[in-house]
Amino acid sequence: MSSLRSKGSFFKLYSWLPLIILVVSVLNEFDFNYLNLDYFSFNFPFILIFFFTLKEFKNFDYFLVFVAGLFNDTVVGLPLGISSLSYMLICIATAYIRNITIRPSPIKDWFYFLLVISLINSLNYSLLTLFFSFNLNLMNYLVNTFFTFSFYIIFVSIFKYYLKGLND
Amino acid sequence: MASSRDDFIIAIRSAFLKKSTQQKFSLLTLVFVSMFIILLSSLDFKVIRYLKIGINELVYRSSFVVSIPENFVKTTFKEISEYTTFFNNYKNDQKELSELKSNYVSNEIIQYENDELKELINDYISSSDKILAKIIVDHDSPFLKSIIINKGSKDNIKIGTNIYDQSYLVGRVIEVNFKTSRVLLLSDLNSNVPVTIAPQNIQAIITGDGKNYGQIKYIKGGLSDEFTEKSIVYTSGTGAIFKSGTPIGKLKVLKNEKNTKYNVEFYSDYSQLKYVFAEIITKSEIQDLKQENTNENKTPITAKIQILEDEKEIIEETNLKFKDENENLKNEINNLNNKILNFKNEILTQKKTINQFNIDKDELEFLRLNLIYSNKCQRKLFSTGYKVGTPEYKECVLNKGKKIYE
Numbered sequence: 371m372s373s374l375r376s377k378g379s380f381f382k383l384y385s386w387l388p389l390i391i392l393v394v395s396v397l398n399e400f401d402f403n404y405l406n407l408d409y410f411s412f413n414f415p416f417i418l419i420f421f422f423t424l425k426e427f428k429n430f431d432y433f434l435v436f437v438a439g440l441f442n443d444t445v446v447g448l449p450l451g452i453s454s455l456s457y458m459l460i461c462i463a464t465a466y467i468r469n470i471t472i473r474p475s476p477i478k479d480w481f482y483f484l485l486v487i488s489l490i491n492s493l494n495y496s497l498l499t500l501f502f503s504f505n506l507n508l509m510n511y512l513v514n515t516f517f518t519f520s521f522y523i524i525f526v527s528i529f530k531y532y533l534k535g536l537n538d
Numbered sequence: 539m540a541s542s543r544d545d546f547i548i549a550i551r552s553a554f555l556k557k558s559t560q561q562k563f564s565l566l567t568l569v570f571v572s573m574f575i576i577l578l579s580s581l582d583f584k585v586i587r588y589l590k591i592g593i594n595e596l597v598y599r600s601s602f603v604v605s606i607p608e609n610f611v612k613t614t615f616k617e618i619s620e621y622t623t624f625f626n627n628y629k630n631d632q633k634e635l636s637e638l639k640s641n642y643v644s645n646e647i648i649q650y651e652n653d654e655l656k657e658l659i660n661d662y663i664s665s666s667d668k669i670l671a672k673i674i675v676d677h678d679s680p681f682l683k684s685i686i687i688n689k690g691s692k693d694n695i696k697i698g699t700n701i702y703d704q705s706y707l708v709g710r711v712i713e714v715n716f717k718t719s720r721v722l723l724l725s726d727l728n729s730n731v732p733v734t735i736a737p738q739n740i741q742a743i744i745t746g747d748g749k750n751y752g753q754i755k756y757i758k759g760g761l762s763d764e765f766t767e768k769s770i771v772y773t774s775g776t777g778a779i780f781k782s783g784t785p786i787g788k789l790k791v792l793k794n795e796k797n798t799k800y801n802v803e804f805y806s807d808y809s810q811l812k813y814v815f816a817e818i819i820t821k822s823e824i825q826d827l828k829q830e831n832t833n834e835n836k837t838p839i840t841a842k843i844q845i846l847e848d849e850k851e852i853i854e855e856t857n858l859k860f861k862d863e864n865e866n867l868k869n870e871i872n873n874l875n876n877k878i879l880n881f882k883n884e885i886l887t888q889k890k891t892i893n894q895f896n897i898d899k900d901e902l903e904f905l906r907l908n909l910i911y912s913n914k915c916q917r918k919l920f921s922t923g924y925k926v927g928t929p930e931y932k933e934c935v936l937n938k939g940k941k942i943y944e
Binding site for chain 1: 548569576579590684748864
């Protein structure tokens with residue numbers, strides 16, 4: 371990894387990778403929807419934002435996360451600002467848990483993640499149905515929350531490898 | 539208790555307001571900005587609309603570029619799965635093609651006829667051009683079923699423009715940018731389409747189920763019993779949102795133990811769409827067209843209308859002539875009938891006269907012969923004969939005295 375650090379631009383790109391992946395995932399809606407499995411979907415940006423803001427990753431700028439939210443709204447077709455608000459609420463939740471936690475535990479984080487995404491998805495659903503008169507399937511939201519929660523632990527292990535590689 | 543509450547407040551305050559060295563904005567600021575944007579996007583300001591169009595253009599293009607690798611994986615995955623069922627599909631397609639070919643010619647005639655009739659019914663002539671549009675973003679989101687196409691206001695796309703896959707309806711435009719547009723697919727929960735279900739001729743509204751089917755809604759109770767698996771669903775044109783007579787899909791009856799559900803299986807597979815047709819409709823009033831006809835520069839449509847109008851005038855004139863002729867012929871027929879009746883009466887009187895004459899002639903002949911042969915035929919004291927006035931006597935006189943009955 372020292373050789374990686376010596377290659378300046380490549381290291382810079384590597385250190386910005388989470389943010390690049392975030393932007394790509396919101397533009398691309400990276401969620402394997404083309405598998406055509408009934409109800410299957412998960413919210414990858416939620417996992418990414420939760421993990422990296424929890425770890426207070428230096429290149430994970432809140433403003434850029436906010437912009438990524440605007441991109442997501444445009445791609446999905448939601449009213450502008452909904453995803454940005456969701457992402458910001460995740461950031462607040464992670465900042466709060468970071469402040470109150472003395473000894474971090476992955477399992478606690480995992481269940482805290484479930485609570486946070488449940489609250490955010492509920493808020494999203496309420497905002498869209500009450501204020502914007504969208505017809506939405508609640509089951510989709512529930513299954514999305516479940517899969518996002520389930521995949522969290524898998525992606526976290528991958529992200530940890532990434533952080534380990536970066537620190538080395 | 540008080541200290542734990544203080545800790546909570548400190549943690550919350552820190553989460554909202556504390557800004558680390560790398561962060562340019564505090565979270566509270568960004569939350570407020572998000573709320574402000576949500577509020578602005580819900581209000582339809584011109585500036586916001588243009589800003590949104592700008593962002594949309596940029597993001598859609600970026601999304602298209604970014605989606606290339608995923609689309610490649612997706613296409614490869616589909617091609618592999620298609621290859622495995624290739625032969626069976628080919629056989630089915632061939633069978634279907636031969637059936638379709640036979641139906642094609644008659645359909646085309648009906649379509650032309652239909653177009654002409656529609657033009658006659660409406661007080662405007664609608665000419666439509668279908669332009670090919672490429673789908674640049676199709677993420678098949680579980681929440682909103684929509685696609686982005688590479689045609690926008692520059693290409694005369696408007697909100698509500700109907701979008702087709704071949705001749706099947708797939709959705710309508712709900713958002714227009716300069717070079718891109720968002721199409722709400724019929725499978726979306728927010729999509730409502732007034733339809734006619736044939737051959738039962740039942741009016742209904744179908745909404746998307748958020749997956750790949752449509753659901754029949756808002757139908758009068760009891761009418762659904764008439765549905766069969768062979769029922770076809772096409773647009774009714776009610777509300778003038780969708781053009782009438784466009785095929786959508788066929789009915790699928792799903793029977794459960796508790797209830798029966800009626801779904802619409804769309805003819806198009808929305809997950810497989812690559813190119814679609816956007817129908818640009820231009821409406822022009824007939825009166826305006828008449829005025830335009832005086833101009834030297836005639837478009838093919840106006841020329842066609844002119845021909846049709848001339849044809850109509852000729853037909854009307856011919857009709858009037860036929861009417862007059864018909865009247866004359868009727869009068870003539872009446873006169874002739876009267877004449878025939880007179881002739882018949884004349885013939886009848888003549889027949890009577892002839893009959894009378896014949897009778898008189900016979901009588902005269904009898905009287906003449908009677909003078910000569912009455913002695914021979916009359917019964918006397920010493921000779922055989924017949925009593926005067928009997929038919930045998932008359933027969934005898936007419937036979938010149940020959941007694942037949944002896």
